[in-house]
Amino acid sequence: MSLIEELRWRGLLHQQTHDDLEARLAKEPITCYAGFDPTADSLHVGSMIPIIGLMHLQRAGHRPIILVGGGTGLIGDPSFKAAERALLTKEDVARNVARIQKQLEHFLDFTGPNAAVVRDNGDWLSQLPLIDFLRDIGKHFSVNAMLSKDSVRQRLEDRDHGISYTEFTYSLLQAYDFLALFEKEACRLQLGGSDQWGNIVAGIDLVRRIHGEETYGFTLPLVTKSDGSKFGKSETGNVWLDPARTSPYTFYQFWLNQADADTSRYLRFYTFLEHAAIEDLERQIAEEPHKRAAQRALAEAVTRMVHGDAALANAIEASEAMFSGDLKGLDEATLNDVFAEVPSAVIPHSVLGAGRGLIDVLVEAQVFPSKGEARRLIQNGGLYLNSERIDDAETPLNAASLLTGNIAIVRKGKKNYHLLRFE
């Protein structure tokens, strides 16, 4: 199966610029790149898709370049955005570039004949004299054509927001990136999210006009959910790749909780499992959905790829502890580990003997914003202390409230844990 067939089978090929891309890829190894915006200091599950694309290319023998946008990040991509973007400071961009680069390095192989490389477009964009840029690059772009692009049109129609000259120029800078990588690295293929189509085509045109050479591009799909809500959000917000922002446990849970209708697509997008294995999991979704074998396989594969085996093992252990309902058998070290990322409050040991009500202490520990809310939850049967339901709002807090010597576990609803640590 050719690389393009493989990508197509996985649903990863959205649009391609040339019908003969498949033949070109089969002919000889190609150098390809995808760009990553340093708008935050971490990538998230949505922005992982182009990395997956690069991984497939590298596995097929091609040479991937990770391009981080240390230059373009100072401008901001206006494509399909509703409003002018706030500019990041140079320091922020530099910091984000460094962190994202480190994150990305973990997905590709930097050794061997088709070792991946990392480039930062700040290296050439920040050195670019404006006059040269306008003479050599700007001349090749028709404003009329740029104005008609979908990616900028909505900003032109919106009189409240408009688009600045700065953002308008973004597309040229990105086209220039392709030219620069073509010249410096003999790079002939760009991939990106579906919102990058216009920028990719602009780059290909520029290389053709200046060098008369043909380069290629394709886009990967935007990841969507079958129920129409936005992909990549958990209860607590965006799902990031950085374990400091989204813990491996939350990350694992995010995948485990995917809807049946979406899991098959995500297995194809995000894992490198064999076709037969994926088809088998798809059959299991249809035949015995309650076992969630596909979700488990998805969560395991992606968590392992992003966070490694040890973090995956912890995430599974924590999941079992939290959802088995019984915490009693666990020792303090395990508890600390399992609940490491859960919000915790430190309470002086002395309150245990003070005859305080549980609710009072929980409000003080900021487990609840008000006593009324705590009472309401108890009334609805949603508060648990050490996995036992609390049904009396007047329950006192004392030594019997402890799970182990120093720890008590409060649960709000099914999944919302708080750790109380007594010192």
Added chain:
RNA sequence: GGUGGGUUGCCCGAGUGGCUAAAGGGGACGGGCUGUAAACCCGUUGGCGUAAUGUCUACGAAGGUUCGAAUCCUUCACCCACCA
């Protein structure tokens, strides 16, 4: 610049003197069912309070009328429509 309409709780939206902490919907949260799902059903959704016909805060802002105002009056701010 003129005229008219608007600004209500997380969001939308009803309410034109007391029965209004404010209908209804959405969202969110909890419970049930279940597969840590979807759908569905039930409940909760300003603070304090065990509770009350309790108390404080709240209907763009500030004043005023009234026993009593989200509701009436005045000024200010912002938004929208039409006219110039």
